[in-house]
Amino acid sequence: MYVIENPVLQRELLVNLRMVRAFVLLFVYQALLGLVVYFAWPQDTHLDLTANSENARQTRALVDLFFIGQYVIASMMAPTFAAESIAGEKERHTYEMLLASPLRPAAIVLGKLIAALTHLAVLIFSSLPIVMLCLPLGGVHISELLAAYLGLILSVITFGMLSVACSAFFQRTSAALVVSYLLILPLVILGALFWLKMAPYGEFRLWLIVFVLPAVAAAACLALFFNTSALLLHPPDVGSEGKDVVDLEQEAQQAVGLVIQRDQFPDKLFAPPKRDDLMEDDANPVYEKEIRSEIFSQGTLMLRLVIQVSMVLAIPFMAFCLYIYPRYAAWYISYVVVFNMLVGPVFSAGSVTSERERETLDLLLTTIITPWQILWGKLIAGLRVSSVLTLFLVWPVLLACAMVKDYWTNLPAVGAFLSIILLTCLTTAMIALFCSVMFRTTSMSLMTTYIIIIVLFCAPLAINYFAQTFFATHPNTLRIAWLGVTSPFAAAHEIPLDITLGTDTSPALVGNWPMYALYVIFTLGLNGFLLLVMMWQFSTRWRVASA
Numbered sequence: 001m002y003v004i005e006n007p008v009l010q011r012e013l014l015v016n017l018r019m020v021r022a023f024v025l026l027f028v029y030q031a032l033l034g035l036v037v038y039f040a041w042p043q044d045t046h047l048d049l050t051a052n053s054e055n056a057r058q059t060r061a062l063v064d065l066f067f068i069g070q071y072v073i074a075s076m077m078a079p080t081f082a083a084e085s086i087a088g089e090k091e092r093h094t095y096e097m098l099l100a101s102p103l104r105p106a107a108i109v110l111g112k113l114i115a116a117l118t119h120l121a122v123l124i125f126s127s128l129p130i131v132m133l134c135l136p137l138g139g140v141h142i143s144e145l146l147a148a149y150l151g152l153i154l155s156v157i158t159f160g161m162l163s164v165a166c167s168a169f170f171q172r173t174s175a176a177l178v179v180s181y182l183l184i185l186p187l188v189i190l191g192a193l194f195w196l197k198m199a200p201y202g203e204f205r206l207w208l209i210v211f212v213l214p215a216v217a218a219a220a221c222l223a224l225f226f227n228t229s230a231l232l233l234h235p236p237d238v239g240s241e242g243k244d245v246v247d248l249e250q251e252a253q254q255a256v257g258l259v260i261q262r263d264q265f266p267d268k269l270f271a272p273p274k275r276d277d278l279m280e281d282d283a284n285p286v287y288e289k290e291i292r293s294e295i296f297s298q299g300t301l302m303l304r305l306v307i308q309v310s311m312v313l314a315i316p317f318m319a320f321c322l323y324i325y326p327r328y329a330a331w332y333i334s335y336v337v338v339f340n341m342l343v344g345p346v347f348s349a350g351s352v353t354s355e356r357e358r359e360t361l362d363l364l365l366t367t368i369i370t371p372w373q374i375l376w377g378k379l380i381a382g383l384r385v386s387s388v389l390t391l392f393l394v395w396p397v398l399l400a401c402a403m404v405k406d407y408w409t410n411l412p413a414v415g416a417f418l419s420i421i422l423l424t425c426l427t428t429a430m431i432a433l434f435c436s437v438m439f440r441t442t443s444m445s446l447m448t449t450y451i452i453i454i455v456l457f458c459a460p461l462a463i464n465y466f467a468q469t470f471f472a473t474h475p476n477t478l479r480i481a482w483l484g485v486t487s488p489f490a491a492a493h494e495i496p497l498d499i500t501l502g503t504d505t506s507p508a509l510v511g512n513w514p515m516y517a518l519y520v521i522f523t524l525g526l527n528g529f530l531l532l533v534m535m536w537q538f539s540t541r542w543r544v545a546s547a
Helices: 007-017 020-040 054-082 087-091 095-099 105-126 128-132 142-169 173-197 202-233 248-254 285-298 300-324 326-347 353-357 361-365 371-391 395-403 411-438 442-457 459-470 477-486 488-493 513-546
Strands: none
Touching: 007 105, 020 054, 020 105, 020 128, 020 459, 054 105, 054 128, 054 142, 054 173, 054 442, 054 459, 087 095, 087 142, 087 173, 105 128, 105 142, 105 202, 128 142, 142 173, 142 202, 173 300, 173 326, 173 442, 285 371, 300 326, 300 371, 300 395, 326 371, 326 395, 326 411, 326 442, 326 488, 353 361, 353 442, 371 411, 371 513, 395 411, 411 442, 411 488, 411 513, 442 459, 459 477, 459 488, 477 488, 477 513, 488 513
C-alpha cells in the first residue's frame, strides 16, 4: 500500500512521466551535459595519463565542473517537482477528498515524494554513462565518482523531502516553491563549496560522503517525513480551500516571531490596509484590488518566513562583504540579486493566469479598463511587494556608506550597485508578468519565469567559466566575457572600487564600466520589448477573441 499498490504514486507517475515536457527535459539535459564533455575533451593526439600530468588535472577539473553543475541543476529542480505535490491538491480543491480516502497519510507523503523524485532520478542516472567516458583520461578514480553520485542522490532526496514538507505547510504552490528555494539554496552553496575546498583531502572527503552524509540525510528526511505525515493526519486547514483572504487578527494572535501590521510603516508599503472608503475617480481598480487583497490571498506566513530567512542569511554576508572586506561588496549585491530572483516572480507570475484560473479574464477584458491600466496595475502591484522585500536587504549598503570610509570615494560605484538591484527587481517582475500573459496556468508561468531568469542571469557566467577553464588561451575567450551584459552578477563584479589593500596605493579591483553600461541598455531594452509585446497581446489577440 505504501509503494507497490500506492494509487497516489501510480497516478503521479503516469501523469508526470508520460508528458511531452518530460521527454523534452531529458533530451535537453542529456544534450547539455554531452556538449560540456565534448567541448572540454582533450584535443591532443598523445595523452599523458600519469597522476600529476596536465591532462589529469584537466580531467579532474572537467569532472568537478560536470558534477557541480549537475548537483546545482538537480538540487534546484527538486522543488519544481515536489513543491506542487500537496499544495497543488489544495489549489485544485482535491485535498479533502485525498485525506478522506483509505490511504494513510504516510502513504500519501511517500507516494508524492517518490513520484516527484523519479523524474530527477531518471535524469541523474542517465548522465552516468557520459561522465564514465572521462575515467580513461585519468585523474579521477571510480570510487570518487560513485561517492559524488551518492552525495548527489542523498542531497536531492533531502531537498525533495524538504519541498514536500513546505508543500504540505502552505496553501499555494508559489509560496511553497519560494520558501523551498530560500531554504535549499544556502545548503546547495555549502555543498558545492565543501566539494571544491575538500578536494586536497580526497580520502577524508570520501569518508564523510560515504559514512556521515547518509546518516545526516536519513535523520533530516525521517524528521520531515513524520512531521509532514502528522500534519496530514491532523490537518488544520480542512475546509479552508475556499478562504482566499486570511484573518489577520487571528493570525497575529497565533503567529510566532515577525508579524505583519498592514497599518504600520514599513509594512503598509507593500501591504496597505483594506479600504474603508470609496476609490477616487481616477484610481486604477486593478491596482487597488491587487495591492490590497490579492497579495495576501497567499497568507502572511510566506511573507514572514521570506523576511526572516533572508535577514538571517544576510547577516554574515553583510558583515564580511560590506564592513570587514569592502572590496567584496559585489558579492553582497549578488546575494540581494539572488534573493530577488527567487522572490520577485512569485508576486507577478500569477497576475493574469489567476484571472484565467478563476475564469474572470473575459469579464475583465469587457470592462472599460484599458489594457495599459490592467498591465501597469498588475505590474506595479507585484513589483511593489518584491521591491520592498528586496530593499530590506539594501539598507546595510547605505549604512556601510556612512560607517566605512572606503565607500566615501566610491559613491558612483555604490549608485551603480543600487541601480543593478532596482533593474533586477523590474526585470524579474516584467518577465514574470510576461509569462503570466503568455501561459494558462500559474505553475507553468512560474516555472518558465525561473528558467528564463536563470538563462539570462546565470548562463553567461557558466559559459565564461567554462571558456576560462578549458580555453584560456583561445582568442574568442575574451569575447565570450561580453555575454555578461545580460547578467546583473557580471555587471556587479565589473564595477570598479577604488579600495587600497594595506600600504598599496593601487586600486584593489579594476572594473569595466562599459560592461555595466551595456547591461543597463540591454535590461531597459528587454523590459521595453516585453511591455510592448504584452500591450499588443492585450489590445489585439484577446480583444478580438472576446468580441
